[in-house]
Amino acid sequence: MLVNAGEMLRVARAGGYAVGQFNINNLEWTKAILQVAEELKSPVILGVSEGAAKYMGGFGTVVAMVGAMIKDLKISVPVATHLDHGSYEGCLACIDAGFTSVMYDGSKLPIAENVAKMKELLAIAHPKGITMEGEVGSIGGEEDGIVGKGEIASADECRQLAETGVDFLAAGIGNIHGVYPENWAGLDFEALEAINEVTGGIPLVLHGGTGIPEDMIKRSISLGVSKINVNTEKQLVFAVATRKYIEEGGDLKGKGYDPRKLLAPGVEAIKATVREKMELFGSAGKAN
Numbered sequence: 001m002l003v004n005a006g007e008m009l010r011v012a013r014a015g016g017y018a019v020g021q022f023n024i025n026n027l028e029w030t031k032a033i034l035q036v037a038e039e040l041k042s043p044v045i046l047g048v049s050e051g052a053a054k055y056m057g058g059f060g061t062v063v064a065m066v067g068a069m070i071k072d073l074k075i076s077v078p079v080a081t082h083l084d085h086g087s088y089e090g091c092l093a094c095i096d097a098g099f100t101s102v103m104y105d106g107s108k109l110p111i112a113e114n115v116a117k118m119k120e121l122l123a124i125a126h127p128k129g130i131t132m133e134g135e136v137g138s139i140g141g142e143e144d145g146i147v148g149k150g151e152i153a154s155a156d157e158c159r160q161l162a163e164t165g166v167d168f169l170a171a172g173i174g175n176i177h178g179v180y181p182e183n184w185a186g187l188d189f190e191a192l193e194a195i196n197e198v199t200g201g202i203p204l205v206l207h208g209g210t211g212i213p214e215d216m217i218k219r220s221i222s223l224g225v226s227k228i229n230v231n232t233e234k235q236l237v238f239a240v241a242t243r244k245y246i247e248e249g250g251d252l253k254g255k256g257y258d259p260r261k262l263l264a265p266g267v268e269a270i271k272a273t274v275r276e277k278m279e280l281f282g283s284a285g286k287a288n
């Protein structure tokens with residue numbers, strides 16, 4: 001069932017769990033995530049960066065693919081299609097194309113401008129029933145050309161963005177896109193607590209979900225995080241499983257070169273990762 005991300009995240013926040021945003025890159029990724037969500041009866045958010053959408057053919061292709069897949073695979077759990085780290089123009093294009101949720105990443109702008117642009121986009125998105133995510137501070141590392149220094153968000157700036165009526169809020173608290181370096185200082189829970197106190201109970205978003213230890217995930221959820229984004233980890237497990245298949249000569253045995261066989265180990269690895277995250281985040285069983 002295609003929905004926006006508002007209700008599912010408000011319910012998650014009230015219920016003390018988080019919904020995973022799993023980024024997609026192609027049909028295999030999408031199908032694997034949707035099938036696991038249905039199997040575990042979990043709500044799910046499909047994250048799409050502008051780069052990934054371009055790779056797949058465009059925003060319209062993504063909307064058509066997800067819509068048809070939900071129907072063909074009889075996916076009954078709530079599914080949102082969400083633009084990840086969108087530009088202003090990207091948000092407008094996704095709203096037009098039929099996404100159910102968009103993130104406007106104005107984190108590099110001065111807060112007044114971030115707030116002003118968010119208000120403009122909300123005035124377009126909300127009447128259409130489309131939810132929006134905003135960002136303050138920045139997520140370290142790089143994702144699809146979006147580079148962040150990893151600044152800790154100011155609680156007051158988070159309050160200002162929350163007051164726009166944005167549906168959920170990503171705040172930089174030392175989280176990083178991609179693999180965490182060995183000397184990573186961990187999440188800044190003091191900052192998260194301060195942000196949670198002044199943002200009126202709106203669902204908070206934790207980006208950079210790959211490699212965050214379980215105890216930190218659980219503590220963030222207890223402090224208002226209701227959406228956790230995972231991208232790199234699925235790419236890594238897909239690559240490892242595919243490498244193993246080829247190194248073991250899987251593609252050379254019989255018709256092992258058939259893409260449906262060649263990609264199967266990677267798809268199974270993605271499924272295992274999504275299952276593990278849905279259990280950890282506590283969303284499994286919540287779409288009954």
Ligand code: 13P
Binds near residue numbers: 084
């Ligand atoms: P990772 O790639 O580190 O899992 O981060 C995903 C993310 O935050 C998408 O916005």
